[in-house]
Amino acid sequence: MSEPQHDKEAEALALKRLMKHRAKPVYTPGNKLSLRIAKVMRPYAKDDGPGLPLIQRRWQDLVGPRLAKLSRPVKLTGKKEERILTLEILPSASPIFQHQNEMLKQRLAAACGGFLKDIKLVQKASTGRSATGKAASPPLSARDREEIKAGLDEIKNPQLSAALLAFGEAVYTQDR
CATH class of the missing domain: 3.30.300 (GMP Synthetase; Chain A, domain 3)
Structure with missing residues (x-):
């Protein structure tokens, strides 16, 4: 039964301290x-x-x-x-x-x-720029796409392979 009383006293003490130490506004020149x-x-x-x-x-x-x-x-x-x-x-x-x-x-x-x-x-028609203001990157060439696919031949999971292919295409097109 003494715990709730102790919590009330601690809360009252904390409120008393807060009332004495109010934050002052920062000077902004x-x-x-x-x-x-x-x-x-x-x-x-x-x-x-x-x-x-x-x-x-x-x-x-x-x-x-x-x-x-x-x-x-x-x-x-x-x-x-x-x-x-x-x-x-x-x-x-x-x-x-x-x-x-x-x-x-x-x-x-x-x-x-x-x-x-x-x-x-x-x-005004869009000028081929994306929302970030960068020029749209050209699509990936067939040769580059085949290189990425060749690196993914060992992966047995088709969903993982497709996700990695999409990721590889995104990385290749951003590097241009």
Whole structure:
């Protein structure tokens, strides 16, 4: 019966210690510097708002990871209420962007300081690049494939052999 009482006392003692030793916020000079710079620059950029580089840097945060993979901002034209943002999108993603046009306008207008009249969609075919930005690798030649198969002849399990063949092909195509 004394154990629950001991636990309560230990808990009360721990809470007392925690109340005395609260964590202090870490000093971050970068945040204060950016606020000072923004304060100095505000009068000079009051009609323009943030530019395209800021939107490009924050693109994934603004539209989400799914839409960020399908598009990228390329141009911001006009001044104040007449701003138009041009997006390059994949043709297959066009219906998604047309459907979410109003939601995107609201989010991007908030990021641009409330100044965004329209979003212009320009369809660009993929340039043979994958999602990571690397060029697509050429397929494995028949000779290389036969070399890999020859090395796997001793393996009796067909599933293991197929898995190792796929792995070998992936390694060979990445090394090119």
